[in-house]
Amino acid sequence: MAAVSPALPPTVYLHIGAPKSGTTFLQGLLWSSADALDEAGVLLPGGSFGEQVRATRDLRGVEPEPDEPEFGWDGAWDRLADEVRASGHRAAVLSHEVLCSVDAAGAERAVRSLAPCEVHIVYSARDLAGLLPSEWQEYVKHRFHYGFEHWLREVVDGPADGGAARWFWRVHDIPEVLGRWAAHVPPERVHVLTMPGRDAPRALLWERFAGLIGVDPAVADLTEARANTSLSWTETELLRRVNGAVDEDVPMWLYHRLVTDVLALKVLPGRGEPGRVPLPPGRRAWADEMAGAMVEGIRSAGYDVVGDLRELLPAPGPAAHDEAPGGPPGDAELLDAAAHTVLGLLDRVEMLRQEIETLREERQEQHQTALPKLMARHLSERSQAVWKMRVGYWHLVERVKGIEPPPEAVAEAEDDEDEPGTVLSSRSVPR
Numbered sequence: 001m002a003a004v005s006p007a008l009p010p011t012v013y014l015h016i017g018a019p020k021s022g023t024t025f026l027q028g029l030l031w032s033s034a035d036a037l038d039e040a041g042v043l044l045p046g047g048s049f050g051e052q053v054r055a056t057r058d059l060r061g062v063e064p065e066p067d068e069p070e071f072g073w074d075g076a077w078d079r080l081a082d083e084v085r086a087s088g089h090r091a092a093v094l095s096h097e098v099l100c101s102v103d104a105a106g107a108e109r110a111v112r113s114l115a116p117c118e119v120h121i122v123y124s125a126r127d128l129a130g131l132l133p134s135e136w137q138e139y140v141k142h143r144f145h146y147g148f149e150h151w152l153r154e155v156v157d158g159p160a161d162g163g164a165a166r167w168f169w170r171v172h173d174i175p176e177v178l179g180r181w182a183a184h185v186p187p188e189r190v191h192v193l194t195m196p197g198r199d200a201p202r203a204l205l206w207e208r209f210a211g212l213i214g215v216d217p218a219v220a221d222l223t224e225a226r227a228n229t230s231l232s233w234t235e236t237e238l239l240r241r242v243n244g245a246v247d248e249d250v251p252m253w254l255y256h257r258l259v260t261d262v263l264a265l266k267v268l269p270g271r272g273e274p275g276r277v278p279l280p281p282g283r284r285a286w287a288d289e290m291a292g293a294m295v296e297g298i299r300s301a302g303y304d305v306v307g308d309l310r311e312l313l314p315a316p317g318p319a320a321h322d323e324a325p326g327g328p329p330g331d332a333e334l335l336d337a338a339a340h341t342v343l344g345l346l347d348r349v350e351m352l353r354q355e356i357e358t359l360r361e362e363r364q365e366q367h368q369t370a371l372p373k374l375m376a377r378h379l380s381e382r383s384q385a386v387w388k389m390r391v392g393y394w395h396l397v398e399r400v401k402g403i404e405p406p407p408e409a410v411a412e413a414e415d416d417e418d419e420p421g422t423v424l425s426s427r428s429v430p431r
Contacts, residue, residue: 009117011091013213017100018171020134021124021195022205027095029206029220036219041090045083055080056096059106068253081113091213100171104180111184121181126195128287129314133277137236141264143255145243175297187302194307208306234272234329234337239264267344272337287314
C-alpha cells in the first residue's frame, strides 16, 4: 500500500444498506478483493465481514440470545473505529445492510466515533415493484410463515410501526432513514446508489460503487461475486411451510444456522419450478405513487445520486418475463420441489458423512504415527522443497524394493481421484 501521511485521516464510507439492493453482491466483491483494495489504499476494517457484522450489532445495541454460541460483541464498534483512525489508509469501507436501521443516537455515535475522519453515507436503493416481493422472500428466510398477500397487507395497509411494516419502513423509507444520518453528515456526503434494472450489465452496480470510493473497478474479479440468490415462488412457498412446522422454542440463532444458511441459501435454490414472485397488479399504483414520493424526497434533500433516480421508479409495462404466471404454486408443484429438496439434503448429509469419516481416519492415523514421522509430514505439507525430497525418497525406496509402480498406473490412480461424487438430485448439485 502506498504510504499516506498520518496527518490525513482516512475518508470513511459507511455503506448502510438497504437490504435487497445488491448489498450481498457488493460485499462479496469487496472481501474477495481485500488485498487489491489494500494496495489501492482502501481498508476493510475488522479483517472479515463477520467482524463488521459484530461491530454493527454492537452499534445497534443487539443483545445475544440465551445459549447463542457466538461470543459477545460489546466494544466491537469502537475497536473498528480505532483501527480505521490508526490505519494510515486513504479510505475505509464498512458495509452491512442493517446499518440503516440504527436510530438517531446510533447514527450520531457512529459518526462521532470516527472523528476526525470525513464520513460518507452510502445508501443503495431499488425500485419498489422489485423490492416488495424480494423483501417478502427475505422475511420468509427469517422465519416469517405468512403468505405474500398477508405480508403486503401488513406493510402497505397496516400501521408503519406494526407487524412486518415496522422493519420494512425502518430500512426502506429513504427520506426517513437518511434523515437520521443527515443530522451529522452534510447532504453532499450522503450518497444514494441506485440499483440498475434487471437488463443492465451485471457489473454496473459495482462500477458505480468503485467510482464512489475512488478505485478502479478492475481491482475486483466479478467471477468471484456472490449474489443473495432469489428463490422462486415455489421454493419460497415450500420454505414458508417449513417455517410453520419449526417448533416455536427453537432459538433464532439455531434457525439461522440450519434453515436460513443451509436450506434456504444452499439447498433450495434451483429445486422448484422457476419464476419470480410478482407484485400483484392491484398494488402497482400504490408502488408508483410511493416511489415517486421517495424520489422527490431525495431530490429535495440535496443528496448526491450515484446512478439515475429513474431506476427507483417501477418500470412501466407488463410483468417481467421471468415472473411466475398465475397465482401461488399448488400442492403438486410443492410436492415435486420437496422431493428434490430432500434429495439435496441427502446429498449434503453424504458429503458431511464422508468428511467426518476422513477426519476420523486422519485422527486415527495420527495416533498411530510416530511423532518424528508426523512432524516430517506436516513440514513437507508446508514446504514444496521438503515435499519433493519426500517424494524422491519414496521413489528410491520403491525402486530398491523393485516394486515401484509403472507411470501409467500412477496416472490412472490420479484420474480416479478426480472422479466426481454421486449426486442424488439432477436439479442442482450441493453448494
